[in-house]
Amino acid sequence: MNTLLWVLVGVLVYSLVAKALQIRGYLPDSVRLQGPIATIHTRRGRALLTRLARPKRFWRAYSNVGVGVALVIMAGMFVLLLFQAVTILRNPPAPSAVNQPQNFLVVPGVNDFLPLAVAPEIVFGLLVGLVVHEGGHGLLCRVEDIDIDSMGLVLLAIIPLGAFVEPDEESQRTADRGGRTRMFAAGVTNNFVLTAVAFALLFGPVIGAVGVAPGVAVDGAYEGSPAATAGVANGDRITAVGDTAVGSESDLDAALLAAENRTVEVEVDGDRTVRVERSLVIVGSVAGNPANLSVESGEDPIRVTAVNGTPVDTRGEFRDATADREVARIETTAGDAVVPVGAYVTRAAPDGPLANASAPTNASMIVTEIDGKRVTSSGDLARVLDEYEAGDRVPVRAHVDGEFETYDVRLGENPRDGRGFLGVDIFPGTSGLLVTDFGVRDYPAGTYLELLGGDGGSGSATPFPGLTDSPLSLVYVALILPLASFVLGIPNFPGFTPAVTNFYVVEGPLAPLGDGVFILANVLFWAAWVNLQLGLFNCIPGYPLDGGRILRMGTEAVVSRLPVGDPERLVRTVTTGIGLTMLASLLLMIFGPQLLS
Template sequence: MNTLLWVLVGVLVYSLVAKALQIRGYLPDAVRLQGPIATIHTRRGRALLTRLARPRRFWRAYSNVGVGVALVIMGGMFLLLLVQALSILQNPPAPSAVNQPQNFLVVPGVNDFLPLAVAPEIVFGLLVGLVVHEGGHGLLCRVEDIDIESMGLVFLAFIPIGAFVEPDEESQRNANRGGRTRMFAAGVTNNFVLTAVAFALLFGPVIAAVGVAPGVAVDGAYAGSPASAAGVDHGDRITAVAGANVTTERDLNDALLATEERTVAVEIDGERTVRVERSLTVVGSVGGNPANLTVEDDPIEVTAVNGTPVHTRGEFRDAVAGDEFARIETTAGERTIPVGAYITGVAPDGPLANASAPTNATMIVTGIDGERVTSSTDLARVLDGYREGDRVPVRAYVDGEFETYQVTLGENPRDGNGFIGVDIFPGTSGLLITDFGVRSYPAGTYLELLGGSGGEGGAAFGGLTDSAFALVYVALVLPLASIVLGIPNFPGFTPAVTNFYVVQGPLAPLGDGVFILANTLFWAAWVNLQLGLFNCIPGYPLDGGRILRMGAEAVVSRLPVSDSPRVVRTITTSIGLTMLVSLILMIFGPQLL
């Protein structure tokens, strides 16, 4: 049974037990049930709201700003949902992880992008967001002299999913239209303010207290690789190889190439040492590679090149240095292939394309300015010796023929070195060949994307976070980073990755508490922004729908129409139904169309 089915079974059992308790009179009058939904009502807290509402001019000014913001966002949400729905109708997208129905729910463990490891922070952020949202409604009720019947929390089973303020109906009808509009807008205004405060704290003192721990962070080891056999796994930090300290992935690569020993000592976390027995293993491949090899369940071992046994990448590079073609012996058979850096794409306006290279052909770069290139690593190393504007010959195997292109190099946005404008598959000739076999975790990149200092490992997205708005955008998409940014999803500083970071500066005495604080702020901001945006959808019973009704009444009341209430109902119902259909298409359209 999958997770969603277990959740549904649990909700059903809870509903039956709760109903039985209610029938037998075991539940207090303050608890009311509607299926799996329970509301807890109280009249306490009204006096506090009345005291807080005393600076009425301030709260009205605050809410007027909120009304303006809400109206702008309502218009944006209407256009966004409408355009998205029309796009799905015209060109239904293929079902993917992003558009699965369960991934529209902010439920850790059910949503594929919200792991259970950060469930406490997500639930806390949701609870705080709901309290400040409904607290805003309650506060403005008292500012506008609207009586409060009751207030409380809403639970789905045992999970808090909402809060509410129940205004007195007659008192609400007697309030003027402007007062009711401010009251409806106060909730989303509070959510947006809380989002801003949480992000300011996160991007400021909290992230400044987090640094990248020394060593290469390991995201995992490839199945069947030498590192996997030696017990290197996710969460480890490689701090030294064969006695050489390593800080970056390039350091690790250089250290492995520098030693000819088949068995190397690898220091983990600066504390323990494991010995890795190296062997050449193909752990990945790109479709259409010249060797016609596909890595499925079991990795493929490379045993010899041109008849010479090889165990390390250094031995492999030496064996193919003198010839652009090589005969490779593997556990999947023998292959003769051109050896070089496999190009998966050529930028249409890039330096290589400007040198008349095709943009839609299979290409393997085998040399630059007379220097042999046998892999993606070699290509990066050679280009590091050049700068923008340098003109170099690039030799490549293109659709069965060798060609040489005179390329004027551009500037690599990451490090300022030479750039030919291509996408490269890691490894050799479309095969990811390794004598070690770990995937690095971009710890520095995540820290930089959150406004911190990523050190040497944080330059992958230089310039992306140059403004506050850019930081907010990046923080919002980090849980979907694999789809938006092409790096693993980042749900926060979970226990699985905290070994990759250190706490520093004035907050150092908090220790791992800094990670808990960072996660809480991250998810509080993320959840509150989602709550605010969702409630700005112009459809009843959301706040956006109620504000829409107030606005429609204000406009229609000035028009020469005989049945104003009917016109208002027509407008609000039409827009609300449009939003409902759009939401249904967004959630279920990719699966149904």
């Protein structure tokens, strides 16, 4: 059974046991059950809220700002959800990890993007969010002289699901409409303020205290690769190859190419040495590659044994064997193939430099030479282009649909470093095959740090220039980092988990905290992330969410000025119609891809 089914079974068992305990009188009166939902009620804390509410003018001004923000977000949420629902109905997306129903739950271990490693931080963020949300309602109740019957927590089984403040119904009815609106908006206002404070601390002093540790961060080794056989694994940092220090993936690539011996000594974490017996293997492939070879994730790699009959064990030997041959016979354990050897273009931008030189944008293309310089791989292509500036004209030779063509290209400007740019996406490796004599996947430690507003290090060049130029863009990036594989094309970032803290160092004034800085960063990251989600969700204009209650107050205010005979009926019709539309849109977002595709 899958994880979600186990969770549902657990919730059912919990509900039956809890109901049995309630029937037998073992649960106190303060605990009330409705299926798997339990509410814990208390009257404590009302005196504290009354004292905090004394500067009433300040709290009313604060909440009036919150009402304005909530109204704008409510309108945005209505348009967004409605647009998403219409889009799903017209063109249902294929089911994917992003739109699986369990991934709409903020439950670590159940949601594929919220790992158990950061469950404490997520739960803490959720609890804080619920407390400040309902605390805002309670505080504004006292500001507006609305009595409070009780306060407490809402639990789904043993998981905190929400908090609540129960205003006295009679007292609430006698309060003016503006006071009730401010009271309903206070919860989401507090969530947004907490989000802003947490992000300000995260992007400021906390991330500023984190730097990238020296070396190449290893996200893992390909199954069956030389590195995996030698014991190099996730969490390691490669700091040197032989006597050559490495600080980036390009440094590691250059050091391995320069190493002449098949066996190399690799320094890991700066304090241990691993001997790697290199062999040339194919650990990945792109569909439609000219060798017609396929390597799927998790499969053993294909061994490359020779090029045109010459044995090869390293990429340096492979490059030498193909330096004067644009077409070569590649001999592998999966069979032989005659292929053009070069950098495989997966996409040429329609308005890019190569396309502007009349190169096709929808054809199979392998770049083999630039300005007379041989290109045998994606690495060669990057190194050659680094020798040119934007605006330089160079001849580019490529194998296109079975023929060699030469294009006169005026290079564009690379947005990362300002160097020459072809305007193409390249599959790593050679001729659509990821060929390696080492076999590690690097972890983009510097990229993540830059995306959070930090310093990615001198060897880091973010693939997303300009994405973090403003505070709002930093917030956007932080929100999508747990889904980075779908939005940015890099591995998902759950925070500074124990598996990745070896890739970073703590420096500056916060250095005495040591690894506590990573814990603080995780707490701030997830507190901000969860609170923003809580605030946005509660702004959906549908009952019983705060957005639905604010919608009712606003509708009553408008209808009261209209010459209608039954204003209450019109208010009920408008709010119910919008609420049902929002509910249908949410259900389509959650279940539509599975039911309609």
